[in-house]
Amino acid sequence: MDDARRNLIKSLAGLAILAPLSAGCSRSHPLLSSPVRTDRLRPPGAVAEDTFTGRCIRCGRCMEVCPYHCIKPLDVREGTSAGTPIIAVRKSPCFLCMKCVEVCPTGALLPIEMTETRMGLAIIDTNVCAAHQPETMCRTCYSVCPLRDHAIELVEFVTPRIIDDACTGCGICVQACPVELGDGPDGIKKAIRVEPKS
Numbered sequence: 001m002d003d004a005r006r007n008l009i010k011s012l013a014g015l016a017i018l019a020p021l022s023a024g025c026s027r028s029h030p031l032l033s034s035p036v037r038t039d040r041l042r043p044p045g046a047v048a049e050d051t052f053t054g055r056c057i058r059c060g061r062c063m064e065v066c067p068y069h070c071i072k073p074l075d076v077r078e079g080t081s082a083g084t085p086i087i088a089v090r091k092s093p094c095f096l097c098m099k100c101v102e103v104c105p106t107g108a109l110l111p112i113e114m115t116e117t118r119m120g121l122a123i124i125d126t127n128v129c130a131a132h133q134p135e136t137m138c139r140t141c142y143s144v145c146p147l148r149d150h151a152i153e154l155v156e157f158v159t160p161r162i163i164d165d166a167c168t169g170c171g172i173c174v175q176a177c178p179v180e181l182g183d184g185p186d187g188i189k190k191a192i193r194v195e196p197k198s
């Protein structure tokens with residue numbers, strides 16, 4: 001067999017291996033898409049997600065120091081992000097004590113003032129929020145917010161509205177909301193949720 005023919009056969013063999021891989025990518029496992037996740041609520045002061053997993057050394061100090069035990073490590077199924085800290089606000093929100101940012105040794109969590117915290121943004125589902133229905137009243141989220149009248153306000157003394165520029169994403173309102181709608185991605189779905197910052 002001459003060299004040109006041998007090279008052609010090698011090339012075709014390579015294509016045969018790549019074809020099923022690329023088919024798999026486009027269907028269910030987007031290997032070629034960005035690996036950066038934007039659905040993780042990190043503790044206060046967290047740097048952007050695309051650098052967070054590189055800076056965090058999985059020392060667990062933020063988890064140890066949190067008096068409310070609201071920071072948990074991602075489990076082994078999360079691959080290279082395993083062991084990094086997240087907050088599941090429906091189970092245990094962040095109470096903005098700011099102790100975790102003081103102990104992070106690598107700058108994955110940067111020192112920040114409580115009012116400057118932007119872990120995410122609270123979003124009210126007005127279709128199910130009790131305050132937005134004609135026969136029910138509720139102001140629970142407004143009442144529990146540590147930045148009441150800054151991060152959340154009442155429109156005409158009745159319906160809560162999030163003030164995007166000031167909401168910390170702490171999730172205290174989410175845990176307190178009495179409207180429960182069955183299973184959501186990390187527990188019971190509420191009428192208010194926090195979308196992590198991207």
Ligand code: SF4
Pocket residue numbers: 043044062065066067068069070071087093094095096097098099100101
């Ligand atoms: S600010 Fe306080 S309550 Fe919030 S995650 Fe950090 S240690 Fe926990």
Ligand code: SF4
Pocket residue numbers: 124125128129130131132138139140141142160176177178179191192
């Ligand atoms: S606590 Fe829930 S139901 Fe009550 S006003 Fe807030 S979002 Fe609506």
Ligand code: SF4
Pocket residue numbers: 121122144145146147148151152162166167168169170171172173174194
């Ligand atoms: S509106 Fe909710 S998430 Fe935003 S600061 Fe207030 S309690 Fe925290």
